[in-house]
Amino acid sequence: MDCNPVMNTVGEIETTIVTAGDRAFAWGSLLLVASMRMNGMRHPVVVGTMDWTDEQKRRILSLGGVIIRELAKDRRCVACQKPMLMTCEDVKTPWVCWADSDGAFVGDCSEWLKGENEDEIAIRKYSSVPPDFTQANLAVWKRDVERICGEANDKSRYETRVNAPFIVIHTKWRDFLNAWTRQMEEVLPGDVEIIMKKGSPYYQTDESVLGSLLCFLPSAPRIAENYKANGSADKTRYFAHFAYNPKPWQMWNSYSLKWRDIVSKTVAWLLEKGIVTESELPGALRPGLWRFWRAIAPVAPWVWRGIKLKRRMLAKLRG
Ligand SMILES: [Mn+2]
Numbered sequence: 180m181d182c183n184p185v186m187n188t189v190g191e192i193e194t195t196i197v198t199a200g201d202r203a204f205a206w207g208s209l210l211l212v213a214s215m216r217m218n219g220m221r222h223p224v225v226v227g228t229m230d231w232t233d234e235q236k237r238r239i240l241s242l243g244g245v246i247i248r249e250l251a252k253d254r255r256c257v258a259c260q261k262p263m264l265m266t267c268e269d270v271k272t273p274w275v276c277w278a279d280s281d282g283a284f285v286g287d288c289s290e291w292l293k294g295e296n297e298d299e300i301a302i303r304k305y306s307s308v309p310p311d312f313t314q315a316n317l318a319v320w321k322r323d324v325e326r327i328c329g330e331a332n333d334k335s336r337y338e339t340r341v342n343a344p345f346i347v348i349h350t351k352w353r354d355f356l357n358a359w360t361r362q363m364e365e366v367l368p369g370d371v372e373i374i375m376k377k378g379s380p381y382y383q384t385d386e387s388v389l390g391s392l393l394c395f396l397p398s399a400p401r402i403a404e405n406y407k408a409n410g411s412a413d414k415t416r417y418f419a420h421f422a423y424n425p426k427p428w429q430m431w432n433s434y435s436l437k438w439r440d441i442v443s444k445t446v447a448w449l450l451e452k453g454i455v456t457e458s459e460l461p462g463a464l465r466p467g468l469w470r471f472w473r474a475i476a477p478v479a480p481w482v483w484r485g486i487k488l489k490r491r492m493l494a495k496l497r498g
Contacts, residue, residue, distance in 0.1 A: 187218065192222050194272045194292040194347070199227030199250065202239035206428035206461055207237040207280040207421070209454075210445050217448045222227070222276075223290060225269045226255040234381060241454055242317040252254045258385045261343070262356040262427050270350065279344035280420060281426050283441050286416035291408040299403040300393070301347040305339045311382045314341050319404050321381040326355055327365050331395040340390035343383075344409050345419040352400055355392070363388045393428050425483040428461050431472040432479040439469070 186433035196215065200208045205228070206280055212224050226239060229250040239245055245271045250260055258279075265275045276292050278284075294301045305312075319337055320494035348356070366381055366388060379472050381387040394397050421427055427435050427442045449455045457465060463472055475482070 182430070188450045192275050193272050194274040194288075194294070195223045195225060195272045196278055197225045197227075197261075197264045197267075197270065198278050199229070199260055199264055199278045201229040201257050202231055202235070203429075204257070204280045204426075205231050205239075205283075207426055208240075209235070209239050209449070210283055210428065211278060211280055212239055212287070213449050213454070214441075215446060216242050216446050218284055218285065218287045220287060220289055220292075223272065225264060225267065226280075227257065227264045228283060229257055233404070236251065255367070256384060259367065261346075261373040261385055262359040262363075265346075265348070266353050266356045273350055275348060275350055277343070277346040279420060282344055283419050283421075283423040283438075283445060283470060284417075285410075285419055285441055286413075287409065288416050288418060291412075291418070292347060294327055294349060294403060296403065297351060298400060300400040301406060301408070302389075302393075303345065303406045303409060304337065304402060308339045311376075311378055311380070311387070316378075316380040317394070321395050322393040323362070324391055327362055328392075328396055330397055331390070332397055335394040337394055340489070341385040341386065341393060341402065344390055344422075345418045347403050348400065349409075355396075355399055355486075357415050358396065358426075359385075359389055359392060362392060366391075418488060425463075425479055425481075428464050430463050430479040430483055431476045432483075433476050436473065436476055443461040445467075 196209055196212075199209055208226055208228075214222070215222065221244060224242075224247060226246060227248050227250045228236060230252060236247055239246065246269060247351045248264065248269065250257065260441070261277050265277055274293050282463075301460075321331050321335075363385060367384060378383070379392075393402060404413070407413075408418045419438060421435060421438060423432065423434050425432060427438055431439070442464070443466065446460065446466070449458060462468055
């Protein structure tokens with residue numbers, strides 16, 4: 180496919196998009212990169228893959244301008260690799276954008292892929308205060324930042340924490356991104372999954388650790404005042420984050436039904452380009468089964484939990 184990362188609607192391309200996923204997120208990653216190419220975004224992409232099949236890799240590479248970085252099998256969730264991938268040698272542009280593989284671009288979002296100020300990090304702040312942002316947890320954040328980075332602000336710079344599925348930052352912040360990696364290695368358990376015990380200081384793993392640095396590390400970049408990639412600046416151009424489980428390529432739930440148009444357009448594009456055939460699609464993405472998925476959406480979270488529990492038990496039995 181013709182995908183030379185040279186010119187697009189906003190001139191020269193200055194940003195590399197970085198994402199990652201284990202095998203369960205290979206479809207999500209494909210949808211994410213397809214949504215870029217479909218909307219004319221020719222930015223280079225680096226995908227961290229953990230345990231993908233050759234077929235899964237072949238599909239995403241066929242979108243053009245994609246580099247795969249194989250991730251070693253690790254008991255930590257893939258999200259802990261965000262800063263490592265953002266600083267890897269395959270990122271050759273002045274800016275880097277992290278985009279979660281459970282998300283998609285709606286419209287041409289090129290404009291949001293570069294910050295307005297090199298000294299700032301563009302990331303969404305919670306508009307309300309999340310329940311884990313307590314004085315007790317902030318004290319732990321401060322203590323850990325001081326212990327590991329050598330210094331900490333007396334008080335948190337912010338009244339709330341960040342949400343990290345989409346981040347834009349200049350690559351001059353390499354040391355800061357490395358500090359994020361180091362901090363995660365120090366404060367998160369070695370087998371951490373995506374979410375820790377509710378209410379604990381690092382409840383949202385990588386996101387909480389990033390939050391602790393932005394709040395307490397004196398040398399951290401400031402958070403950009405206006406976060407525009409969520410549709411606040413333009414309702415036709417935004418990054419849609421498929422929060423909550425199951426994900427749209429697994430099963431649809433009542434919350435995710437609103438993303439159906441975004442996902443089905445991308446699936447139709449993939450079919451049209453011959454990158455996938457209908458029989459290769461997971462059930463939840465097959466156009467003909469939509470009415471079934473919509474009907475069972477209200478119970479999907481429980482069905483999904485049951486499926487995952489069964490898988491885990493089978494894996495344990497196999498040793
Ligand atoms: Mn996500």
